[in-house]
Amino acid sequence: MLPGGCPVCLETAQEYVASRKQFGKPLGALQATQFKLADMATDLRASRLMVHSAADALDNKLPSATGAAAMAKRFATDTCYSVVDQALQLHGGYGYLRDYPIERYLRDLRVHSILEGTNEIMRVIAAREMQRGNIA
Numbered sequence: 001m002l003p004g005g006c007p008v009c010l011e012t013a014q015e016y017v018a019s020r021k022q023f024g025k026p027l028g029a030l031q032a033t034q035f036k037l038a039d040m041a042t043d044l045r046a047s048r049l050m051v052h053s054a055a056d057a058l059d060n061k062l063p064s065a066t067g068a069a070a071m072a073k074r075f076a077t078d079t080c081y082s083v084v085d086q087a088l089q090l091h092g093g094y095g096y097l098r099d100y101p102i103e104r105y106l107r108d109l110r111v112h113s114i115l116e117g118t119n120e121i122m123r124v125i126a127a128r129e130m131q132r133g134n135i136a
Contacts, residue, residue, distance in 0.1 A: 005108055050068075051072045074119045
């Protein structure tokens, strides 16, 4: 996996649910857990694709670059926080313990929706670019 708080927490959650047993079997054997992990991985992939698409638009000096970057930043930061929050949920109370990296990532990743323009400002930028016809 690529480095970063979100993929690290997803991987940590996968490892944890594979080893933690409840109801006589690993948590990872439960369909609800599998669905949650699949959704987390899907959201992470979608975030990466949006960021790569925005970077490509910027590299190619496309008129859609500003809006694409605003949407990617908003989506990726919200998604990463959500994935880490879900990873913490899969750990239960252990997720809050400093023995597990998730509690630190939860605090660290939250700030990304505030820094370099809040996600509310990213929405304003995306809406403005839509009104200008730069985003389909």
